[in-house]
Amino acid sequence: MFVLSFLLRRLLQGALIILLVTFIIFTLLRVVPGDPARLIVGGMAPDEVVAMKAKELGLDRPIPIQFVSYLGDLVTGDLGTSFVRPKSGASLGGASFDDATREERAKVLDLILATLPMTLQLAAVALALALLVAVPLGTLGGLYPGKWPDKLALAIGSLCVSTPNFWLGIVLTLFLSVKLKLLPAIGYRGFSYTILPAIVLAVEIVPFILRTLTVSVAQVMREDFIQLAPIRGLSRSRTIFSHALGNSAIPLINLLGVQLGMLLGGVLVIEFIFDYPGLGLLTINAVLQRDFPLIQGIAIFISVMFVMINVLVDLIAMTIDPRLEY
Amino acid sequence: MPVPILAVSNLSVDLDREGRNRRIVDDVTFSLAPGEVLGLVGEAGSGKSVLARALVRAVSTPLEIAAGRIVFEGKDILSLPPRALSAIRGNRIGFIGANPMGSLDPRLPIGQQIVEKLRCVRPEIGRAEARDKVLDLLGRVRIPSPAARFHEAPFQFSGGMMQRVMIVDALVSDPSLVIADNITQPLDVTVAAQIIRLIDGLRQSLDTAFLFISSSLPVVAQIAERTLVMQRGRIVEEGRTAELATRPAQSYTRALISRIPSIWKDVGAPPARDGEAVLTVDNVRRSYLVRRRGSFNAYNEVKAVRDVSFSVKAGENFGIVGESGCGKSTLTRLLAWLEQPDGGRIAFLGKDLSHLSARSLTEMRRSFQLLLQDPYGSLPSGMPLQRMIEEPLLIHGVDRAEAARRAQEAMAEVGLDLDLADRLPVGLSAGQRQRINIARALVLKPRLLILDETLSALDQVEQAELLDLFNRLQATHGFSYVFISHDLALVRRMCHRIAVMYLGRIVELADNSTLFEQPHHPYTRALLSAMPTLEDNRFPRPRYLLDGEPPSPIDLPLGCSFRSRCPRAQGDCQKTDPPLLALAGGNYAACLHRHEALHEEEAVHVE
Numbered sequence: 001m002f003v004l005s006f007l008l009r010r011l012l013q014g015a016l017i018i019l020l021v022t023f024i025i026f027t028l029l030r031v032v033p034g035d036p037a038r039l040i041v042g043g044m045a046p047d048e049v050v051a052m053k054a055k056e057l058g059l060d061r062p063i064p065i066q067f068v069s070y071l072g073d074l075v076t077g078d079l080g081t082s083f084v085r086p087k088s089g090a091s092l093g094g095a096s097f098d099d100a101t102r103e104e105r106a107k108v109l110d111l112i113l114a115t116l117p118m119t120l121q122l123a124a125v126a127l128a129l130a131l132l133v134a135v136p137l138g139t140l141g142g143l144y145p146g147k148w149p150d151k152l153a154l155a156i157g158s159l160c161v162s163t164p165n166f167w168l169g170i171v172l173t174l175f176l177s178v179k180l181k182l183l184p185a186i187g188y189r190g191f192s193y194t195i196l197p198a199i200v201l202a203v204e205i206v207p208f209i210l211r212t213l214t215v216s217v218a219q220v221m222r223e224d225f226i227q228l229a230p231i232r233g234l235s236r237s238r239t240i241f242s243h244a245l246g247n248s249a250i251p252l253i254n255l256l257g258v259q260l261g262m263l264l265g266g267v268l269v270i271e272f273i274f275d276y277p278g279l280g281l282l283t284i285n286a287v288l289q290r291d292f293p294l295i296q297g298i299a300i301f302i303s304v305m306f307v308m309i310n311v312l313v314d315l316i317a318m319t320i321d322p323r324l325e326y
Numbered sequence: 327m328p329v330p331i332l333a334v335s336n337l338s339v340d341l342d343r344e345g346r347n348r349r350i351v352d353d354v355t356f357s358l359a360p361g362e363v364l365g366l367v368g369e370a371g372s373g374k375s376v377l378a379r380a381l382v383r384a385v386s387t388p389l390e391i392a393a394g395r396i397v398f399e400g401k402d403i404l405s406l407p408p409r410a411l412s413a414i415r416g417n418r419i420g421f422i423g424a425n426p427m428g429s430l431d432p433r434l435p436i437g438q439q440i441v442e443k444l445r446c447v448r449p450e451i452g453r454a455e456a457r458d459k460v461l462d463l464l465g466r467v468r469i470p471s472p473a474a475r476f477h478e479a480p481f482q483f484s485g486g487m488m489q490r491v492m493i494v495d496a497l498v499s500d501p502s503l504v505i506a507d508n509i510t511q512p513l514d515v516t517v518a519a520q521i522i523r524l525i526d527g528l529r530q531s532l533d534t535a536f537l538f539i540s541s542s543l544p545v546v547a548q549i550a551e552r553t554l555v556m557q558r559g560r561i562v563e564e565g566r567t568a569e570l571a572t573r574p575a576q577s578y579t580r581a582l583i584s585r586i587p588s589i590w591k592d593v594g595a596p597p598a599r600d601g602e603a604v605l606t607v608d609n610v611r612r613s614y615l616v617r618r619r620g621s622f623n624a625y626n627e628v629k630a631v632r633d634v635s636f637s638v639k640a641g642e643n644f645g646i647v648g649e650s651g652c653g654k655s656t657l658t659r660l661l662a663w664l665e666q667p668d669g670g671r672i673a674f675l676g677k678d679l680s681h682l683s684a685r686s687l688t689e690m691r692r693s694f695q696l697l698l699q700d701p702y703g704s705l706p707s708g709m710p711l712q713r714m715i716e717e718p719l720l721i722h723g724v725d726r727a728e729a730a731r732r733a734q735e736a737m738a739e740v741g742l743d744l745d746l747a748d749r750l751p752v753g754l755s756a757g758q759r760q761r762i763n764i765a766r767a768l769v770l771k772p773r774l775l776i777l778d779e780t781l782s783a784l785d786q787v788e789q790a791e792l793l794d795l796f797n798r799l800q801a802t803h804g805f806s807y808v809f810i811s812h813d814l815a816l817v818r819r820m821c822h823r824i825a826v827m828y829l830g831r832i833v834e835l836a837d838n839s840t841l842f843e844q845p846h847h848p849y850t851r852a853l854l855s856a857m858p859t860l861e862d863n864r865f866p867r868p869r870y871l872l873d874g875e876p877p878s879p880i881d882l883p884l885g886c887s888f889r890s891r892c893p894r895a896q897g898d899c900q901k902t903d904p905p906l907l908a909l910a911g912g913n914y915a916a917c918l919h920r921h922e923a924l925h926e927e928e929a930v931h932v933e
Binding site for chain 2: 234235
């Protein structure tokens with residue numbers, strides 16, 4: 001019952017957030033310069049053709065009406081059709097306005113769903129790598145504040161946070177791919193292509209996890225119930241594993257929910273550097289091509305994901321700590 | 327004397343900070359017989375808690391055990407290998423601390439945690455057996471419905487109930503010694519008295535020895551046969567508690583006893599006085615809506631203050647007492663007009679505050695000032711003293727030169743050295759900080775000061791000095807005071823009239839001598855009986871002390887809200903919620919079966 005009412009409340013809140021995001025994105029895209037009708041038909045097309053295209057796409061209507069009809073499509077799961085991308089492949093279309101192949105344009109949803117698994121795979125590998133390094137190190141740092149594990153955690157965190165991702169990407173490519181030929185770097189033709197970008201992404205996430213965990217473990221270790229545990233007769237390992245870690249995990253889990261935003265931002269740059277065919281690369285290309293429906297679709301899709309993940313994170317935090325209620 | 331269960335000889339503990347040694351526990355020697363309750367009293371900072379931890383070798387850097395021997399059941403604790411030590415700690419020696427709410431993992435069910443502890447120290451006990459044992463003990467410390475509460479987490483318990491849980495935690499392994507370090511300190515008086523009664527009952531049936539540590543001799547005297555007095559790390563006196571309390575041999579013990587305020591013996595209660603009403607509170611109500619846990623959109627109404635009426639006269643000290651959750655703090659916020667009542671009227675100098683315009687309200691605020699409990703949190707740490715005291719004047723539009731002059735006057739009046747004027751509050755004592763707060767209120771020339779536990783963070787000496795200051799200020803300026811406090815001794819000494827609150831309501835309002843000598847409401851008697859005193863309690867506990875805890879202000883019982891705990895409740899209490907009835911002498915009580923004045927005098931001689 002409790003979980004149901006929680007889900008209901010959070011999902012309603014989420015729907016409101018998504019609606020707001022949709023509206024903002026939609027409006028912003030329509031006030032920036034650049035005529036999508038002109039883009040579609042090509043620079044050489046006569047003005048009447050552009051006007052006809054605009055009418056056909058409904059671009060000549062007032063923005064609020066366009067928004068309402070867009071919302072109408074949205075609830076049926078239709079995110080619209082890309083202005084630029086053909087169904088068949090990556091061609092950006094020629095200059096000629098009467099080229100027949102240009103009519104077959106890709107569905108936005110299909111474009112997103114095709115690239116999403118790639119990005120999810122990259123994000124998951126990056127997160128796993130980051131947790132693998134940061135959790136043990138951060139915990140040790142928190143258990144021995146002021147001692148070498150703490151200092152090591154701080155040093156590694158500072159190093160990671162001050163390394164620019166594009167530089168690291170290039171350097172790692174140079175050493176691991178070009179010189180040592182250990183890992184492939186550019187494009188995607190199998191799982192091994194994920195590793196290098198994931199390492200770069202993980203380096204971005206590690207310092208946050210490290211810092212949060214060190215601080216929260218150190219804080220929990222100073223709590224009365226941990227200090228009292230040996231006097232109550234609990235062994236140190238039991239105290240740490242069954243009490244200290246559980247309590248320190250809550251700030252970390254909440255951080256990860258927020259961190260997802262960072263992760264998506266990082267994906268944008270990293271996918272571009274490694275030419276990794278994921279959502280990030282799709283976004284950058286959509287922006288460069290002024291592909292309004294695609295940009296909108298991605299933004300809405302990401303905001304939905306954001307909301308879902310935060311609901312999930314809160315749900316997990318709540319099962320770890322029954323005191324929390326959102 | 328039988329073979330002692332614990333023998334401590336020449337124990338010393340040092341604090342080693344940056345190469346400088348300070349002795350915290352100094353050459354302590356004592357012993358404890360099986361089944362005995364030994365008290366240990368001393369002021370804050372005398373080294374009691376460090377000693378308690380040193381006994382189980384649980385001190386860590388920068389503390390260090392420098393010398394001595396601790397022999398427990400024939401084993402030398404200080405030279406045991408770690409494994410043998412862990413067979414004693416938490417197993418043969420139980421420990422209960424001063425912070426019940428923070429003593430267990432806040433996330434996990436208490437039952438599970440006690441079972442975990444028991445199986446850690448006694449691995450031979452099976453899971454089911456451990457569970458039965460915990461359930462049995464939860465019942466024996468009288469936690470209602472133990473089987474359900476076994477699965478609840480610490481945050482679902484009140485402080486008093488949680489302290490019972492910690493008693494179970496300490497006793498579950500059948501220890502032969504329990505160290506109880508200041509266990510009643512955070513609890514309300516009636517709850518603390520219940521806990522002591524409980525421990526007294528348990529140790530008779532379990533034959534467990536207790537080392538009972540407290541900063542209050544009256545608390546220790548309720549339970550300990552013998553008592554040690556500790557001062558600056560040394561045991562200065564040791565003896566049977568009754569003798570020590572009546573014929574202290576050492577000057578320190580004498581000083582300790584002389585500082586305990588007397589409640590009944592040779593007390594001059596300030597008599598009620600006449601005067602025009604400064605503050606009138608009329609049927610004031612305040613409730614809060616709290617979203618119900620696990621619901622989508624349902625709210626509970628917490629009735630924090632219910633139909634409270636009283637008036638404070640010019641030059642009067644009015645006391646409001648009650649235990650946690652009785653609505654004192656909400657009432658304080660209403661009186662200071664930080665929040666507005668949902669219903670009823672608060673009038674100051676005859677003017678209803680809710681009818682004032684914003685400007686005249688600001689003007690009116692000069693006349694009633696609030697002084698808070700926390701002397702540290704209530705001062706801005708980056709502001710020089712004099713500037714702090716000028717600030718209220720500047721807010722009310724006084725020019726700088728005049729404000730500076732008046733601030734310095736006020737500093738002199740409250741006894742702050744003028745050399746401090748340009749200093750920041752860093753390093754000032756709690757007493758000096760409260761003087762700053764008093765000066766800040768004083769500069770506005772108020773008529774009424776609302777003191778919300780203003781003195782409870784101070785030690786006895788500082789408290790006495792500030793009370794003298796309050797009296798002096800009252801004599802020169804004619805202030806009225808509202809003392810909101812849980813400290814009955816303070817109220818006894820200072821207040822002309824006193825209101826007792828229970829669950830948001832005034833249950834009794836009477837002049838000082840009636841309230842302390844012949845109170846009419848059973849709750850007032852219960853409160854008084856729960857007070858730890860060295861003198862004979864006028865209201866002996868077996869007869870007046872309550873069981874249980876107040877019901878939640880969310881579901882108040884129908885009829886009289888006190889009836890669920892009231893020893894005198896009868897059938898009609900379930901139907902009628904008694905209003906505050908006027909009695910002789912301008913006193914009031916809200917009870918259908920109130921104690922009539924004198925004829926219960928015989929009780930005085932029972933204990």
